[in-house]
Amino acid sequence: MRTYKGFTEDLKATYGNGIFQYEPGKTYREEKSKTRSTGFHAAEYLPDCMMWYRLNDKSRFFLCESGGSIDEEDGCSMVVSTELTLIKELDLLDIAGHTMMYMVEHPQRKWISTVGGVMITNDAAYTKTGTLLAIARGERPIVYGIEGTAVGWILESEGNIIAAKVGVVGQSGIKPGVKYTITANRELVEVQDETESN
Known part of the structure; x- marks a missing residue:
């Protein structure tokens, strides 16, 4: 096992x-x-x-x-x-990947976790000092973080997981402090903060 x-x-x-x-x-x-x-x-x-x-x-x-x-x-x-x-x-990226693999394989099991340096939540998550892994799961998961931390997105629709993506902030085009979501094709999309004024 x-x-x-x-x-x-x-x-x-x-x-x-x-x-x-x-x-x-x-x-x-x-x-x-x-x-x-x-x-x-x-x-x-x-x-x-x-x-x-x-x-x-x-x-x-x-x-x-x-x-x-x-x-x-x-x-x-x-x-x-x-x-x-x-x-x-x-390593940190492995930890993120194995965590998300469990969530995809067992979508109905308990998965939310906000202890011990991780933030794994519904809809939105972020890394900060002391938090090295952030994963959001939902119909529009939004994640952002600081340099060198691991981030992941799990996109679902009507309870079915349709896409997942994992990465490290500062690599593969994931910019520090920028909010992203993913598409069904696993493409990252920047999210504008609705609370910001133009």
Whole structure:
């Protein structure tokens, strides 16, 4: 099962009553799994990891494989398993892409998140100091941000997702501080601020 896990910068994570050291590519095994008790905790929805490890330049996030006996918690994407392998470390653009992939694959699941350095909301989102990822989802999603942060748009119509786009502010024509939305063809369109006077 594909999952995600956050760590300190030296790849440590809280494990039971102490701190556990992880290594990329290694498979870890535990005898049993129970949410908030024993086993290896991870999340199906990457931003849920930011409740414990803020998205910043000190936390690290990995795509993982959870296996063995799996225990899932109702009401959130937390997964606890008896086996866990760290597959690949994710950079900021990867984090945005994997987050949006989950939203597209599971459009009816809980997805709004505004903790730990992310703003993922209906209709409009933005990055600022301390917020490194902004994603808006709606019939006219509007996103803007500061240089070097990740931004994403998910366009939907009558509850159906019809287009998605992700990028980094300052790259691929995404200008800092400029509001954009996307078309059904995934083209960026600048949005004039209706509150500004001419």
